[in-house]
Amino acid sequence: MMNYCDKIQYRILSAECAGFEEMVDTLLSGLPADEKILRLVFIGMPQSNEIYDLRRKIIYEKVKAYFGEHCPSLSYVAQPPLRGALLLEIHSYKSDAKDAVYYRSVDGMPYVIVDNEEGRFLFGGGFQADFLNESIEEQSEAVFHQIDRLLIKEGFPINSIVRQWNYIERITESKDDYQNYQAFNDARAAFYEKTTWPEGYPAATGIGTDWGGIVVDLDAVILKKENCSVLPIDNKLQVAAHAYSERVLAVSHKQKATPKFERAKLLSIEDKGLIYISGTAAIRGEESLKEVGLSRQLEITMENIAELIGNKGIVSMLRVYLKDKSFVQEAEQLMDAYKLSVPVSYMWADVCRDELLIEIEGIAKC
Structure with missing residues (x-):
């Protein structure tokens, strides 16, 4: 019998270069017609925050026109895709008579609840501050305030969050000796301190x-x-990120909170499992492998992922983030050698440590 882990599906669509509205329409036309759409993540490259805002509005208007009252969780990520001009990652669900799927919104942001005999599952996205010219610290605090309102509204405790995707503008840059990633980590830690995390x-x-x-x-x-x-x-093979020593954290004039996440999380429902693979890189212990080149870093990263999912894990989808866009052909060839036959997207993005050339995240089933 199928359960939640079987029913949830992951896809990646790509649109070739055209007018932005045309690309959005092309991607929406490729959505599966026989499944409930839970989340849409558009990934593309605007040239400024002004253009980003304009394109985000276009996406929201088109998605709402397409879905009406059944709008999925929705976000727009400003990363250059390395294959295609605009990507769309789709999280969908093969619902049956035992599932109730609710489409709702909070502060204008759509989200989805799946409710069945196994549990309640919340899909939220696009949490973002109103003003992108505020500091990363202020934006992070505003975002976690939005998340808190949604969780309270739906009766989900903070520690019910099982997977979080955090997109941080200019992640390794600093303002007044306060690195953007560290500013985000400090805000996340303050939010997480509101509860305990037994799991x-x-x-x-x-x-x-x-x-x-x-x-x-x-x-x-x-x-x-x-x-x-x-x-x-x-x-x-790695120290847990939330147990890092201060030696590997960014210099900060404030507190230095560790990144509060697990290397992976297993959602187990009866005899099936879903493994959320965190952003994974060539780190052993808590140290990056430096000056070893892309091939060796990718190999170590995939070894880390294999350690997380074990012999029974089967990868369903991967995202590959590359620090240098010139690495894409080599990365594709190296990834093809694993013969995974799953959707893989490639983006040009800053990784949280300057010396890391690649980061990979994904979903696996077991």
């Missing part, structure tokens, strides 16, 4: 964008059955 922090990615300020997407879960669970997955 571990969420799986997460913190990745750079060229524009857009802070954007956060998330999945949250409340399980109903005794034979269902959410568990953190450690990598014995």
Whole structure:
């Protein structure tokens, strides 16, 4: 019998270069017609925050016109795709009579609830400050305030978040010796301190964008059955990110909070599992592998992912972030050698440490 882990699906569509509205229409025309759409993530490259705002509005208007009252979680990520001019990542669901799917909004942001006998599953996204010219610290605090309102409205505790995608404009840049990623980490830590985390922090990615300020997407879960669970997955080859020493954190004139996420998170429903693979890079212990080239960093990254998903994990989708766009052909050839036969997207993006050339995240089933 199919359960939640079987029913949720992941796809990536790509549009070739054309007018922006035409590309959005092309991608929307490729959506599966027989599934409930839970999340849409558009990934493209505007040339400024002004253009980003304009294109984000175009996306929202077109998606709302397409779906009407059944609008999925929606976000626009300002990263240059390395294959295609505009990408669309789709999270969808093969619902049946046992599933109730609700499309709602908070502060104008659409989100989705799936409710069945196994649990309640929340899909939220596009959390973003109103003004992109505010500091990263102020934007991060505003974003977590939005998330808090949604969780309270739907009765999800903060520690029900199982997966979080954190997009941070100019992630490695600093203002007054306060690195943007560290500013985000401090705001996230303050939000997370409102509760305890008996089942571990969420799986997460913190990745750079060229524009857009802070954007956060998330999945949250409340399980109903005794034979269902959410568990953190450690990598014995790495120190947990939330246990990093101050030596590897960015210099900051304020507190230095560690990145509060697990290497992966396992959602187990009866005899099926869904593994959320956090942003993963060539780190052993808590140290990056430096000056070893892309090929070796990719190999170590994939070894780390294999350690997380184990022998029974089957990858469903991957995102590959490259620090230098000239690496894309080499990265594709190296990834093709793994013969995964799953959707893989390639983006040009700043990774959270200057010495890291590649980061990979994904979803696996087991």
